[in-house]
Amino acid sequence: MGNLRTRGVWCGAGFLGRSRADVRERVSRLVDLGFNLILPNLKDGLGRACWRSEVIPEASHEAYQDFDLPLVLMEECERVGMRVHAWFIDFFEGENGAAFRTHPEWAMRDPHGRTTADETLRGKRFGCVWMCPAQRPGYADQWLIPLYQEFAKRYPVEAVHHDYVRYPGDLAPDQYCFCDSCLEEIPRWAVYASETYRNERFEHELYDRPYLEAHWEPSPRVLPEGWQKWSRAERARFLLEGGFFAGGRRDLDYFFYTFRVEAILRFVRECAEAVRSVASTMKISGAFFKNPIHSGRFIGQDWRRFPPHVDICAPMDYRDHFPGTFEQYLALLRETIGLQKRWAAGFEQLWIGFAINFLFKEEPNGPYPDSKVRDVVRTIEESQPDGIVVFCAEQIEEYGMGEALRRSFRDSS
Ligand SMILES: [Zn+2]
Incomplete structure (x- = not known):
């Protein structure tokens, strides 16, 4: 089918129902629309694993204790040639979740x-927690990676799929993480003081260069006097707003953001090692923000550096991640996919994700013009990525876009 060899659709576990007959019917509906890949959310935003976990039983979703959804889905998909990527929400957890x-x-x-x-978001208490990716031992290595590994070992799907593999973005992107572990680890990682000479300032002997910052290579002690007695808030302020040299440029944010990028990178690497140790041919895909240079700064997600730990890049080019009118969205989408092809050069494949609901900003109460869906699919197809992923099966039904997608996919063949 044209350029869009992969035509994927995200869906919640609930969309698939609670019986084999349900699953068969939902999968067949998606096949009928022209999809050949399904990405079911099997570790959800409340922190529940949609299978009976043995490594972390308390993470198991109670609805799937006696119904093996991933197994049934795999079997039903195999019957009709539908591929499966198991979608995990990584660092976002429910406040009442087991973790x-x-x-x-x-x-x-x-x-x-x-x-x-x-936190307060749009006037409401946020109510969900983000887990620290950097802490060891912690959520990443004691909880999330074991769940990935168990899933990969038990269910031989085509791939597991990262989502929320990052720091929070719509919530104060510069305010996390200052947990006890990060407060210790950021200065240690950045070597803000020598382990051997903890209190030695190691000032430059001469300061004979034209800029204060030109005297950086002897690694002077960066931590200020009294650091050990400072409160969490004071330390956090220094780590984000302080300077490498007292009185110099306030440049420590560079190290703070780099630490976060490396924490995410370490997680994707360790996760890939754990998955591939039990399922050597399993692929790993992921949903990322549209610009890795920007998301590196704001949410620790510089996905250009994910390969080879992630094989398939699926940027979420949703309309709400772009400014302007619908026409401007199409033009910016084209421009952005051109950039993404360069940024994603290290991945095996680039699939472009788009969301249904945000297309209808101008028609919040309908009717919903299906020409918008066709325009988006055509714009993506003309940019020649390796595939397309639609968010999501529920919204396709809610907005009545099934027929528009079916025609778009057929026309692209
Ligand atoms: Zn932390």
């Missing part, structure tokens, strides 16, 4: 020691 309940110390903390649950 946070049993290990509150694994959550991200702001400079005041609060979790993201207490």
Whole structure:
């Protein structure tokens, strides 16, 4: 089918129902629309694993104790040639989820020691927690990676799929993470003081160069006097707003953001090693923000550096991630896919994700013009990526876009 060899669709576990007959019917509906890949959400935003986990039984979703959804889905998909990528929500967890309940110390903390649950977003208490990707031992290595590994070992699907593999973005992107572990680890990682001479300032002998910052290579002690007695908020402020040289440029944010990028990178690497150790041919895909240079700064997600730990890049080129009118969205989408092809050069494949609901900003109450869906699919196809992924099966039905997609996919063949 034209350029769009992969035509994928994200869906919630609930969309698939609770019986084999349900699953068969939902899968057949998606096949009929022209999809050849399904990405079911099997580790959800409340922190529940949609299978009966043996490594972390308390993470198991109660609805799937007696119904092996991943197994049934795999079997039903195989019958009709549908491929499966199991979609995991990585660092975003429910406040009442088992991970946070049993290990509150694994959550991200702001400079005041609060979790993201207490943030206010659009007038409402946020109520969900983000878990710290950097802490070891912590959520990444004690909880999330074991779940990935168990899933990969038990269910030989084509791929597992990362989502929320990052720091929070719509919530104060500069405020996390200052958990106890990160407060210790950032200065240690950045070598803000020597382990051997903890209190030696190691000032430059001469300061004979034209710029203060030109005297950086002897690695002077960066931590200020009294550091050990400083509160969490004071330390956080220094780590984000302080300077490598007292009185110099306030450049420590460079190290803070780099630490976050490396924490995410370490997780994708360790996750890939764990998955591939039990399923050597399994692929790993992921949904990422549209510009890895920007998302490296704001949410620690510089996905240009993910290969070879991630094989398939699926940027979420949703309309709400772009400014302007619908026409401007199409033009910016074309421009962005051109850039993404360069940024994603290290991946095996680039699939472009788009969301249904955000297309209808101008028609919040309908009717919903299906020409918008056809225009988006055509724009993506003309940019010649390796595939397309639609968010999501539920919205295709809610907005009545099934026929538009079927025709678009058929026309692209
Ligand atoms: Zn942390």
